[in-house]
Amino acid sequence: MIRYRLGCSSGHEFESWFRSSADYDVQAKTGDVACPLCGSTTIEKLPMAPAVVSSRRAASVKPQAEHAETNHNPSELAALRAARKTVIENSEDVGTRFAEEARKIHFGETEERSIRGNSTFEEARALFNDGIPFGVLPRLPEDLD
Ligand SMILES: [Zn+2]
Numbered sequence: 141m142i143r144y145r146l147g148c149s150s151g152h153e154f155e156s157w158f159r160s161s162a163d164y165d166v167q168a169k170t171g172d173v174a175c176p177l178c179g180s181t182t183i184e185k186l187p188m189a190p191a192v193v194s195s196r197r198a199a200s201v202k203p204q205a206e207h208a209e210t211n212h213n214p215s216e217l218a219a220l221r222a223a224r225k226t227v228i229e230n231s232e233d234v235g236t237r238f239a240e241e242a243r244k245i246h247f248g249e250t251e252e253r254s255i256r257g258n259s260t261f262e263e264a265r266a267l268f269n270d271g272i273p274f275g276v277l278p279r280l281p282e283d284l285d
Pocket of ligand 1: 149151178180
């Protein structure tokens with residue numbers, strides 16, 4: 141498993157896991173890799189950002205080579221899983237109504253709370269353009285199967 145930090149033609153950044161670098165190349169070529177914010181399939185690999193860790197450790201993170209590949213790192217994966225579990229346990233699943241609910245919460249039309257769900261690229265782009273904050277849960281290796 142390889143994690144890549146990717147950027148789209150509109151300047152959005154996101155991360156995704158792939159089985160291998162060859163798998164990424166094939167998916168990128170066939171337009172299967174799309175930006176979660178705008179749906180653009182004009183994607184390029186970005187240099188990996190240093191892992192988010194405590195500030196003391198971050199100071200010692202060595203800059204990585206451009207287009208570096210991060211191989212499957214069990215502790216990092218465990219941290220991502222834990223982060224995702226926290227999100228899932230502390231949010232309400234609103235399914236495909238995500239964009240609608242996020243908008244209502246942002247404009248104070250409904251109770252403020254944490255929600256999660258799915259949205260189409262068009263919905264995500266509209267939220268992004270309207271300045272409504274939301275996050276994209278990282279795609280984990282088990283999501284590939
Ligand atoms: Zn984008």
